[in-house]
Amino acid sequence: MRFINLTGANEIGANCYLIEYGKRRLLLDCGSHPRVEGIGALPRLEVLAARPPEAVLISHGHLDHLGSLPVLHERFPKAEIWMSPGTAAIADRALHNSASVMIRQRSEIDLPEYPLFTHGQVDRLLERAEALSVGRTAEIADAEVSFFEAGHVQGAVGAWIESEGVSLFYTGDVKFSDMRITRGARFPDRAPDAMVIECTRGNTPSQPDFSWEGEAERFARGIREVHEAGGSVLIPCFALGKTQEVMKLFYDLAEEGRLPRQHVYLGGLGVAYNEVYDELAESLPRLSPRFRLQRDLPWKRLNPRGAAALDLEGGQVFLVSSGMMTPRTSSHVLARRMAREERHAVFFVGYVDPESPAGRLKAAGRGGCADLGGDAGAVEVRCRIESFDFTSHCNREHMAEYVARVAPPRVLLVHGDPPALEWMQRELQRRLPRARVLIPPPGEEVELA
Numbered sequence: 001m002r003f004i005n006l007t008g009a010n011e012i013g014a015n016c017y018l019i020e021y022g023k024r025r026l027l028l029d030c031g032s033h034p035r036v037e038g039i040g041a042l043p044r045l046e047v048l049a050a051r052p053p054e055a056v057l058i059s060h061g062h063l064d065h066l067g068s069l070p071v072l073h074e075r076f077p078k079a080e081i082w083m084s085p086g087t088a089a090i091a092d093r094a095l096h097n098s099a100s101v102m103i104r105q106r107s108e109i110d111l112p113e114y115p116l117f118t119h120g121q122v123d124r125l126l127e128r129a130e131a132l133s134v135g136r137t138a139e140i141a142d143a144e145v146s147f148f149e150a151g152h153v154q155g156a157v158g159a160w161i162e163s164e165g166v167s168l169f170y171t172g173d174v175k176f177s178d179m180r181i182t183r184g185a186r187f188p189d190r191a192p193d194a195m196v197i198e199c200t201r202g203n204t205p206s207q208p209d210f211s212w213e214g215e216a217e218r219f220a221r222g223i224r225e226v227h228e229a230g231g232s233v234l235i236p237c238f239a240l241g242k243t244q245e246v247m248k249l250f251y252d253l254a255e256e257g258r259l260p261r262q263h264v265y266l267g268g269l270g271v272a273y274n275e276v277y278d279e280l281a282e283s284l285p286r287l288s289p290r291f292r293l294q295r296d297l298p299w300k301r302l303n304p305r306g307a308a309a310l311d312l313e314g315g316q317v318f319l320v321s322s323g324m325m326t327p328r329t330s331s332h333v334l335a336r337r338m339a340r341e342e343r344h345a346v347f348f349v350g351y352v353d354p355e356s357p358a359g360r361l362k363a364a365g366r367g368g369c370a371d372l373g374g375d376a377g378a379v380e381v382r383c384r385i386e387s388f389d390f391t392s393h394c395n396r397e398h399m400a401e402y403v404a405r406v407a408p409p410r411v412l413l414v415h416g417d418p419p420a421l422e423w424m425q426r427e428l429q430r431r432l433p434r435a436r437v438l439i440p441p442p443g444e445e446v447e448l449a
């Protein structure tokens with residue numbers, strides 16, 4: 001079995017990995033780079049011209065794993081497309097939203113290659129897509145494939161692929177512990193011949209005194225303090241996964257009397273994914289199966305134009321995308337307005353790319369100066385800035401423990417920035433001295449077995 005990393009670089013970019021066994025080829029994920037616009041956001045699909053894949057497996061609905069699938073389908077219409085039923089429901093919203101955004105950006109930021117795909121192409125690929133549920137096995141490109149729950153977001157899976165006695169397990173993005181809606185990963189306890197693991201948190205040491213409960217209390221206290229001082233709270237947030245988990249946190253805090261029950265402002269895409277989560281509540285395992293986002297918590301819809309015009313009267317909560325504060329999104333519009341005023345606050349609730357406007361605002365902190373990008377330029381930060389660790393990725397120690405427990409002879413490290421990949425390589429090599437632990441260089445073939 002051979003493995004080729006089709007990501008542009010060793011980073012959290014456009015996830016896409018090719019495996020070859022005998023004459024068969026299978027692709028794992030086909031994402032787009034979250035920070036790059038235009039054709040540069042695609043993975044190295046040109047490698048596939050001489051090595052066409054027979055099928056592609058999608059681990060979950062985040063765009064860094066799914067976003068280039070329509071382009072792949074256009075180039076390789078015969079390749080089968082497999083994902084979990086939850087991811088299929090999410091992919092519908094995610095890819096149509098992507099097409100809409102690109103159609104808008106074509107004129108806004110002068111990208112003549114946009115859209116990279118149309119709504120019609122999304123519909124066609126979704127018709128072609130096949131669903132594989134957790135616990136079942138399908139024969140795909142001459143391999144036996146089964147999915148395992150990965151935590152992280154609803155529908156996320158790790159994929160076990162086995163052909164002619166050689167096996168590979170791809171984790172996708174993972175969270176081992178329970179969140180508030182999505183339960184923790186249920187991964188296999190046996191060793192594959194090779195394991196491909198995500199390393200998002202490889203450069204983030206765990207805090208020894210950290211607890212979810214303590215973090216939730218600090219969050220509730222922070223919101224109360226800002227509201228009492230007449231301010232509002234902006235929580236820049238990924239629309240898929242994080243928005244729903246934080247909504248559930250607000251619900252729980254209100255139920256426990258730690259925050260007043262009040263409506264939360266949501267972006268349009270966040271609302272769309274809330275609907276998907278509610279639809280999936282009947283069919284997918286989850287925590288609090290009777291809780292419904294759309295019904296059990298009051299909310300109001302907000303778009304970027306509304307965010308620019310809204311009276312920031314204090315006492316409000318904005319749970320809006322984009323998580324990276326990409327210019328022209330609601331979170332960017334609100335950050336520009338709120339950062340200048342002492343009474344307001346921006347609360348970060350998960351990973352932010354350090355090179356994004358959100359990352360720069362977080363790094364600047366109160367009293368600093370942050371370049372928010374777009375036509376906002378440098379902004380003096382007078383508002384309160386806080387970070388809360390409600391991550392939907394596993395801690396690096398949890399990942400290392402899992403890999404060490406099943407002890408595969410080969411481990412490939414992906415989905416992390418270089419320092420994160422290097423920490424994981426050192427740690428796994430220490431725990432598994434006889435294993436081959438490598439960081440697969442993009443575009444190069446790695447022999448697995």
Ligand SMILES: [Zn+2]
Pocket residue numbers: 060062152173
């Ligand atoms: Zn993800």
Ligand SMILES: [Zn+2]
Pocket residue numbers: 062064065173415
């Ligand atoms: Zn990811």
